[in-house]
Amino acid sequence: MSEFEPKIITILCNWCTYGAADLAGVSRFQYPPNIRVIRVPCSGRVSPKMILSAFHNGADGIWISGCHPGDCHYITGNYYARRKFMLLKNFLEYNGIEQGRIHFSWISSAEGVKFAEVARDVVESVRKLGPAKYFIKKEFIDSNLCNCLNTDNNPDKNILEEQAA
Amino acid sequence: MLDVLKLNDCQKKDGIKDKLKAMLNDGNLSGCLTCAACSAGCPATGAMDMDPRKFVRMAVLGMDSELERHPWIWVCTMCKRCQSVCPMDINIPQLIFYLRSGWPREERPKGILGSCDQHVKSRGGAMGVPFEDFEFTVNDLAEECRGQDGFEELQAPIDKEGAMYALNQNSREPVTEPDELLPLWKILHKADADWTYYSDMWGGENYCMFLADDKSWGDIVRSQSKKIDELGCKTFINTECGHSFFAVYAALKKFNIPHNFEFKSIVEFYAKWIREGKLPVNSDWNKDLKIKFTVQDPCNIVRKSLGDYMADELRFVVQTAVGKENLIEMYPNKSNNFCCGGGGGALQGGYTKERQAYGKIKFDQIAQTGADYVITPCHNCHAQIEDIKHVYGGKYHVVHLWTILCLSMGILGENERTYLGPDLADFGL
């Protein structure tokens, strides 16, 4: 059986770490293809529900990265993010989530090398832990995309509701 | 020193700093930023609890009476290493010179005073040797030299009219170690140089400069110039002596002495003649011996006068003679070289302990190179480096360039090897 390849939800702030990822690309710094990037304006935008939701959906790891403290494009956003994440990470680990599933980092848009390095580290650390075990909602794992049509997110349904109203 | 300095009392007009400012463009001591670059680079820092910055500061604050008779001025060699990096280009050597000149003449160090007076009195050199004795020695030695193979035609003329080059001669050789004259003559002969000594103020040295006796310093150079112009020599060559070079180089400008000759260092001619193929200097002799040399850049001809050009010429000559790989540099070097401590009249100044402490930096530098020989194209460097070798227990030998050039050309005579070590004492004989 082939080695376990984790899937890692990666949320990057637009101004620093997303830029670093772009720079890693321009510089052709290679890193494993296990991360799935979601771009947000600021690491301060990331809320605990995104992290829990990623686990619910079976993500093997989560990596959130923003600007270095002091570099925030929105002045203080990453300070809030840092405070929030440290607590959340500790709390999740207190709850039994393994150390090494959740990663936070601060990478500036000039740090292409660091981006690739951290990406490798994150993937490796999650790979070592094996597939996610906790906080997974069974139904999501077993389902496929079509399931989303049955949820409240279904735009069809919303439209129908609106039309009915 | 005082316990408390009452600054108002010091701020009188026409103090040292004002006088110096009036004298010189770069004499404005008040410009001092107290950055301490001077003290950081000065080997005399710490001697007598003094350093160049402190000295300048005392002048700036108007502590003239403390400065006027401070003996540190005789420890400082006026090597100009301070001024060369001073961001405000403050001429500290000139302050020292000025203060030396302020001492009652009879109270200045006896060694320097005596040398100056002898020079003026004898119209020859600092050792007071009459011209007749010099003439006799030269002629006698030339005769002797003509007995050596290949030098049958050698001439050592004095006052030869129309000679291309006039040569000054430090009086140490003719007086105390006459055999040291021969290598230089042989080189001149090999190069087919049309040269002459001159009779009036023939000694190259100039202790009156160290004494800060402007009148005598100027008179000596003035007499030399006059005589050389009378002889019609195109070029005045300074032999391997640092301060004698500077004494002429600086005096011509300072006293605005009229002259028709060009003033050059012998080292420039060594280089020229080697390039022209006139001197068959090469380093083959040292190919297997691999004897290591280092070279001392005399402050007076390098930093204070001709700069790195001179240092590079010197290296060209040395490398040709001993092999590039056998020249181990001291660091720092060239224009940033440390003064050995023998300059400025220090050897005659009487502050022996301070002079030798000053020389410790040079000694360590030489030791660091591990060289067997130190080449010193300067008499004071030669003497000081010899002396600190004995004080600090060095193993190196100190030689003039002429010795090594003659050695490499295989023309160094048996009696011309005083400064060579046992490894070379018989080499090539």
Add this chain to the structure above:
Amino acid sequence: MTTNLNQPDINKKQIDTINQQYTEKIREAAKRILLEKKADVVIGFKNGTEPMTTEPCLINKASDADKLIWNEHCCLNLANYVKGRKDKVAVIAKGCDSRNLVNHIIEHQIKRENLYIIGVPCNGMVDKSVNVKDSKVEAESDTMQENLDVFLTNRDMLQENCKTCIKRNPVIFDEMIAEPVKERVWTKEEKLKERFESVNKIEAMSESDRWSFFNDMLSSCTRCYACRNACPLCYCPTCFVDESRPQWVGKGVDPVDVRTYHFLRAFHLFHL
């Protein structure tokens, strides 16, 4: 005279005296506040219908002030009753209540100027769930009163949170009904051993044990939300589990959803 939970020599008689004094002071204050119109209503405690219980009590007439009492069963957090009130409210506050009141003020749930805080230095509340028989102290009598004596003279009988209390005196008040009690000073060792004993226990577990520990703890949860209702800090008009677009937490008793509810609720309590 102050009492201290660490003092083993405290006895029932002293406690009764304190309770009596507190009660009188509270009644006196309530009357005065209502008469002077410093508040429209005073929120305090009255005796419950069962022994060893109390109930929250709202008084708006000075004449009703004598309903108010104080004893070691006044464990409810009255901060829960002030939020959203438009009238001027006076409230009895122990150390813990006062800290919740601060939060309510900061988060705009009540205006400070509409709040009159009657501070009560707290000696700790008894834990009714602890069976005397199980305790280290051998009870010789089975009467309620004697049991109570045992409770009050033994720290083991206090509520868990009172055992580890660090703020027994109100941190904010308009008047105090007695001199502050001495706060317990925790040494570093005590903090590690005693105050965070339960935390340490969990931290010492393996990851999977931790996961199971909480799973077991929550296995009986039916999501009745009583915890949410009782919580003085849970005042969101719509709880995150009730969000519908997106509805990212299920509303049923799926273990992960239950876990998520409790996890995030706890997270909300100590952070945004």
Add this chain to the structure above:
Amino acid sequence: MSNNSVTGAVLVAGGGIGGIQAALDLANSGYYVYMVEKSPSIGGVMAQLDKTFPTNDCSMCIMSPKLVEVGRHINIELITLAEIKDVRGEQGIFEVDVFQKARYVDMTKCIACGACAEKCPKKVDDLYNAGLAKRKAIYVPYPQAVPLKYAIDADNCIMLTKGKCGNCEKTCPAGAINYNDKDKNLTLKVGSIILAPGFNAYNPSGKAIYNYDASKDVVTSIEFERYLSASGPNQGHVTRPSDNSHPHKIAWLQCVGSRDINTCGNGYCSSVCCMYAIKQAIIAKEHDPSLECTIFYMDMRTHGKGFESCYNEAKEKHGIKFVKCKVHSIFTQEEKLNNEEKLDIESVEDKETVEDSGEKSAKKSKKESKNKNIKQYQVLNYFDEESGKVVNELYDIVVLSVGMEISSDTRELAHKIGIELTSGGFIKTSSFDPVATTKQGVYVCGAVQGPKDIPQSVVEAGGAAMRAGTALAPARNTLTKKTPERTEMDIKGERPRVGVFVCYCGSNIASVIDVAAVRDYAATLPYVEYVATNMYSCSQDAQDGIANIVKEKQLNRMIVAACSPRTHEPLFQETLLSAGINKYLFEMVNIRNHGSWVHKDYPLEATQKAKDLVRMAVAKSVQLEPLAEADLNIDQNVVVIGGGISGMTAAKSLADQGYKVNIIEQNTSLGGQAKNLYQTAGRAMIQEGLENLTSQITSHENITVFTGAEIEDVEGFVGNFKTTISSCCDSSATSKCGCSSGNCGDSSLNSDKDGVASGTNSKTIEHGVTIIATGASELKPTEYIYGQDKRIVTGIELDKMFINNDPALSAAKSAVFIQCVGSREPQRPYCSRICCSHSVLSALHLKEKNPDMNIFILYRDIRTYGEKELLYKEARDKGIIFIRYDLANKPEVSVGDGKLNIKVIDHVLKMPIVIEADLLTLASAVVPYKDEKLAQFFKVPLNEDGFFVEAHVKLAPSDFATDGVFLCGLAHYPKPIDESIAQAQAAASSALRLLSKKTIKTQGTIAEVNQTICSGCGVCVSVCPYNAPSLRVSNQNEGRPKPHEGKAEINPVLCKGCGACVSSCRSGALKLKGFDDGQLLAMIESAMNF
């Protein structure tokens, strides 16, 4: 002059941070800008920096948004590889000859894929990396460059020099290479010119004392900056250049090429080196805490905002050693290692990477220690003040803190077009017009005007833009282009119809990712109506094609899977908009930078990743909504708070451009601190300048002055402020109070009694922007027996004596100044910046009055930064004596027998000195008013010292984070008059960006509150740095409460869309449009479900 007689365009020469700021200010306020830049891309020196002091922000992070904005600006034309050759004409109607070198790459075709550089065989020293690495002959200067287009270095290209090779042309997938490109001569018609060519770093080469040529381990600060940088030749690992071993000791030598009239001719101070050395030492130590860092200095010049505390932290927190000594010289010492000892060389991998990037041998002819058994050290001799001895120390690396110089090209150009220079070779300006050159219509900003740091350059850029624009005000908006108005289709209620376009990017994506497979997969996803591939999605024809398809297939969501949204999202949004669809219905998938380029050995996985990312984008896109960018009217009136020099300058700047300005001054007359000041460092008479300015203000038809005025209330936000003031009167032309020229204090109407009545005389002003220029004051000293002897005065009191020509001044035989009175003390840790220059200048004035006067200045560090250093030198030359004291041994002042004695220990002689003074001047601190009420009114922050906090220390020094409020003068930080004036002009320029637009558009992606869910807890209010959220308050006048009173609401004008409030909201009442929970959770969910 008719309106058409001036040209509404400005030429900005230089694309560094100064030029960029000036260009943006001008282009955003109605002028067309030509930016002429010598190199192939803009960015200047700031783009080379790793971090910026004092906050150590990542330089590139804070700069690149500005670069992108310039690159995309419709009214900025970038002319790269170009230089000004000549200027003809006069202010308003210049003709500028520009020579532009051929690029040999067609910018319209180049897609910056880098294939050309990969195949280019020619390696060239990479100047962006200070020559420490190699680049190719076809190159972009740095990865984030703007324009991001390659250029051929004609001097090094083998094809262009020898006619052979042609690799790039063969490789280029876009056919962009054009070897036949020709140099061009352009003539540009502009109304004003701004010179911002920047500086050259001093080159220490050829100076043996620095050992720079002899050892690789001696580097300049610019080189070290590149070593520190993550994007530099060592990827941020600091190693000894000679052998790549791990360094233990690093030294910084200050004043290399500055404050030195001997080894170089630069007598001035370069102003920035002290801070950058501290910054570099801190960063180096952060990389490796065991490093020993020593800074050798003459005077520590940390005179800027936040600098002194950074210096203190460097000492106390980071353990950086500061030695006050100019090192004499540096030389190499070699040490033979024993056989057992091995060089502590960084791991082999590291070394290989270093060599890969071509670090080796970049510095020409530098001595390399080939023998691995020999280790080189750099020997520094310094003088230790404690012991009085010379200390000999060995260092691994020596950094030369090189100063700034102006290039000879710039000097020649200045000479040619008739612009005067200063003695230091910088462009000459005057104290009261600090950004104007001696040639009318030509302005200047940045280091070319004198050595300075980034914030001051940015300030001057604003000032220069202001001045350049004022002259052209009649021609505003005559040459600018407008973005065409487009009608959008209403798609509300439509089922999502998603179009997915996957880009080959030539082979950039296609060589790794199976593009067709991604396309086919996309077709299977729900709501996807159309899929296609493009060879180059960004090409013009591809975009036309996409727009047509969107229309034809009635698509209402669009996804492009290609490169980075950071560079290309605006382009595709424009495409979507051209098809009549709201631009926020676009989503971009980055399968190149995050895909093919980084997973080249994993094509299957990279393809799978691309599919996943496309699926996530589709999941998000179906939830996207069209977003509106609402228009907000900007009230065209201005309020300036503070009627000092700064306030008046700001007011005048805007009034001259036609805006109505209200000056609110607390005092009864205008002038502020300047009323008490004598001369500027540039020797301008302040009272004359002030009088001149005041009379222009009071007679200006667009300016109303309220003196004796207090602000009672402020409502509103950017564009629509309402400020209520109580005032005795206004002094405008229409004023009825009858007092003249704002000097109400003298008028009977405004006696103190009447002043009280002004409360009833309250007035509400509606205005669109606010400029805060409230100033600061001089500290009343509490030490040195101030107040007990009339011979003891403060700096300002001394100036008053000069103004009044007090006879005591000429009579004094001895004068003493004590510096840092109340500054740089534990209770007031900042440096007051102006006092050193001020005391030196005053001392010179005293000398001029009485050349025999003995003058002593007791100081801690003399901080005559920039060309003010020349004043310091002049003072020393004239015999003024400077004595340094330290905080532990402050001077003692006493009076005995009627004599005023000052006792101090001389820093050189270490002995006590007593000076009897007839005049003692205390250079007292500048203290801010700490106006918390004003800060509250405008929701702007104060720092712990009480100065206002600007939006960004470096790049927005005159702006506040709160939109529509601007800052200048002493209220920001102590500064001299010329800097205050420049900042006032900069604040006005920032204000003008808003005013000139008349309306501003709100951003689409902003937060929104669902009030029915909101608990009104106010957490959103507390986390937002822009004051966008607030809790609804009922207006008592309205009678009934507002709906949702107490619940949060977002001011869409203030919201920047960061989402901090959204993620902080416990009850989920907030959403961030475009990045909402539903959208992001859909991405998360779909990332896993396949």
